Amino acid sequence: xxxxxxxxxxxxxxxxxxxxxxxxxxxxxxxxxxxxxxxxxxxxxxxxxxxxxxxxxxxxxxxxxxxxxxxxxxxxxxxxxxxxxxxxxxxxxxxxxxxxxxxxxxxxxxxxxxxxxxxxxxxxxxxxxxxxxxxxxxxxxxxxxxxxxxxxxxxxxxxxxxxxxxxxxxxxxxx
Amino acid sequence: xxxxxxxxxxxxxxxxxxxxxxxxxxxxxxxxxxxxxxxxxxxxxxxxxxxxxxxxxxxxxxxxxxxxxxxxxxxxxxxxxxxxxxxxxxxxxxxxxxxxxxxxxxxxxxxxxxxxxxxxxxxxxxxxxxxxxxxxxxxxxxxxxxxxxxxxxxxxxxxxxxxxxxxxxxxxxxxxxxxxxxxxxxxxxxxxxxxxxxxxxxxxxxxxxxxxxxxxxxxxxxxxxxxxxxxxxxxxxxxxxxxxxxxxxxxxxxxxxxxxxxxxxxxxxxxxxxxxxxxxxxxxxxxxxxxxxxxxxxxxxxxxxxxxxxxxxxxxxxxxxxxxxxxxxxxxxxxxxxxxxxxxxxxxxxxxxxxxxxxxxxxxxxxxxxxxxxxxxxxxxxxxxxxxxxxxxxxxxxxxxxxxxxxxxxxxxxxxxxxxxxxxxxxxxxxxxxxxxxxxxxxxxxxxxxxxxxxxxxxxxxxxxxxxxxxxxxxxxxxxxxxxxxxxxxxxxxxxxxxxxxxxxxxxxxxxxxxxxxxxxxxxxx
Numbered sequence: 001x002x003x004x005x006x007x008x009x010x011x012x013x014x015x016x017x018x019x020x021x022x023x024x025x026x027x028x029x030x031x032x033x034x035x036x037x038x039x040x041x042x043x044x045x046x047x048x049x050x051x052x053x054x055x056x057x058x059x060x061x062x063x064x065x066x067x068x069x070x071x072x073x074x075x076x077x078x079x080x081x082x083x084x085x086x087x088x089x090x091x092x093x094x095x096x097x098x099x100x101x102x103x104x105x106x107x108x109x110x111x112x113x114x115x116x117x118x119x120x121x122x123x124x125x126x127x128x129x130x131x132x133x134x135x136x137x138x139x140x141x142x143x144x145x146x147x148x149x150x151x152x153x154x155x156x157x158x159x160x161x162x163x164x165x166x167x168x169x170x171x172x173x174x175x
Numbered sequence: 176x177x178x179x180x181x182x183x184x185x186x187x188x189x190x191x192x193x194x195x196x197x198x199x200x201x202x203x204x205x206x207x208x209x210x211x212x213x214x215x216x217x218x219x220x221x222x223x224x225x226x227x228x229x230x231x232x233x234x235x236x237x238x239x240x241x242x243x244x245x246x247x248x249x250x251x252x253x254x255x256x257x258x259x260x261x262x263x264x265x266x267x268x269x270x271x272x273x274x275x276x277x278x279x280x281x282x283x284x285x286x287x288x289x290x291x292x293x294x295x296x297x298x299x300x301x302x303x304x305x306x307x308x309x310x311x312x313x314x315x316x317x318x319x320x321x322x323x324x325x326x327x328x329x330x331x332x333x334x335x336x337x338x339x340x341x342x343x344x345x346x347x348x349x350x351x352x353x354x355x356x357x358x359x360x361x362x363x364x365x366x367x368x369x370x371x372x373x374x375x376x377x378x379x380x381x382x383x384x385x386x387x388x389x390x391x392x393x394x395x396x397x398x399x400x401x402x403x404x405x406x407x408x409x410x411x412x413x414x415x416x417x418x419x420x421x422x423x424x425x426x427x428x429x430x431x432x433x434x435x436x437x438x439x440x441x442x443x444x445x446x447x448x449x450x451x452x453x454x455x456x457x458x459x460x461x462x463x464x465x466x467x468x469x470x471x472x473x474x475x476x477x478x479x480x481x482x483x484x485x486x487x488x489x490x491x492x493x494x495x496x497x498x499x500x501x502x503x504x505x506x507x508x509x510x511x512x513x514x515x516x517x518x519x520x521x522x523x524x525x526x527x528x529x530x531x532x533x534x535x536x537x538x539x540x541x542x543x544x545x546x547x548x549x550x551x552x553x554x555x556x557x558x559x560x561x562x563x564x565x566x567x568x569x570x571x572x573x574x575x576x577x578x579x580x581x582x583x584x585x586x587x588x589x590x591x592x593x594x595x596x597x598x599x600x601x602x603x604x605x606x607x608x609x610x611x612x613x614x615x616x617x618x619x620x621x622x623x624x625x626x627x628x629x630x631x632x633x634x635x636x637x638x639x640x641x642x643x644x645x646x647x648x649x650x651x652x653x654x655x656x657x658x659x660x661x662x663x664x665x666x667x668x669x670x671x672x673x674x675x676x677x678x679x680x681x682x683x684x685x686x687x688x689x690x691x692x693x694x695x696x697x698x699x700x701x
Contacts, residue, residue: 064545066552068553119545127541143535144531153492153494154555157228162371164497165371167497169334169372169498172493
């Protein structure tokens, strides 16, 4: 997993993304495997050089929408890159407007602002189509990502393991 | 061996829908030797198509044809095109239901007599009493395999999340705390295995421990040789003869071609949005307001239970996703005590969501993002949660109508689902949320989060039963007041919602209706 997911010299970033997505999907198909992914490996996988290219500010925006400090950038960047592929115009124009507001109000790029200033700018656009699409893409990209389930204490598919009848459905001991 | 009937065979009973109502009815009629064609809008899935994956199954089996929600209920704001969370597949919503198999209480059949006229509500007694329904409840419980006295099957062992809730409930003085009755086997029953506490009841039970018509009534009806099930057959309209008796159903097949099945009797069981929609779409020069609608009540009195989701963050891990999704019920508030500021009762039902659904329903409003949201998601494994299931008053203006211009893929007007909550609904919801909060805080919850309503899985009342033809659509047998060979066989016949999950009552009514139709057949009255 560690070696096979490292971007080879001849692989473009996009190609890597696609391979990485496949490997994660394969792991996802086997819940046993997904539970065995060590957290450190997930973090390691999110090395900056593996990130797809995103327009300035988009990754920052994504991290502000669902801020999980434990998650590497790659887990935000992948669904955002997929959204760009599908809805490029909407995302680029929305981001341009967001950057425009940032410069107008604070004289800086969105990603350079303090968190509370960024959040205020995002709150102002949260009902618009650009924000909603980004939020939705990340909701699926992060919380419906089987590889990330263990980080949230969720175990996913269980029937192939006999459910939980012998695996802790009633093991609570602190009541 | 499944039968195959000619479309020109005008001697068959055509049932529209194969869920708890239609699937049960099909089997109960076929076993009496009555020949049945079931038209099911959705596909037929195999057991092996069922996955422990919330979104995969949502996308596979949900009824996702366009609907429009309007009105002041929060569903119209948060899920404007998905008012109802129900199923389009053979087995219908008996694939998705969580297995809670509660009877109505005696008073719930006579809410009008108990409470008098309530302003803003279109309250009516059922034309059938609890005493009359009781033997049918027993039959339904045996039929479905419901834990408890009728089958002798023990209730489920308490899972972690219910242990948390139940401890809190005991500490605030609640007494009626049970992990059933559930139509989910706790031991092998009726050729189906016991529950393995897999935690994916609402995605379709992969092993069949939960009752669903998909793998019980439907194949058994076919095995009689008297039943043909046609999946991907969307009923478009019901036709009638010059005397005003229904005689055929026009439907779209898998390729979108129109087909026409002749019928001796038509039973409508497409759930409480599609059933009135079909009757309204079947208007003719004789029935200008739609079939069975001389009362004007078709589509009206839409009810979906007074609900809320409540999730508590506990001080230590709970792992609520381990175990039967809704096997935990607290019933102390399930009585008519108007001094609480509302009529009818509610139950507190444990309900777990997986991580993917929790992210979608924790806060579906535009504000559902940011540090607060993310930090709550990071405590997912510390959560325990409740779903409130309470009486929802019938209101005449809460109704299903046909959109004036927008059409779906079948060329039918898109249904509009309008609902404004009655003031009593809001009072009950607040009361239930507060009681749940007390339970969880009694066991140390660090935060109690109130969720808006989920899209409605309990849909009722839009073709209601009434003693008098002027007050409703069908009589106490589910038979149209206007058209004697037209029946309604799903939850849309409910006169009031009760504070009980509707499936057991739908099945009991379907078994009872089947016996009645059999009698009418033997008397040559149909």
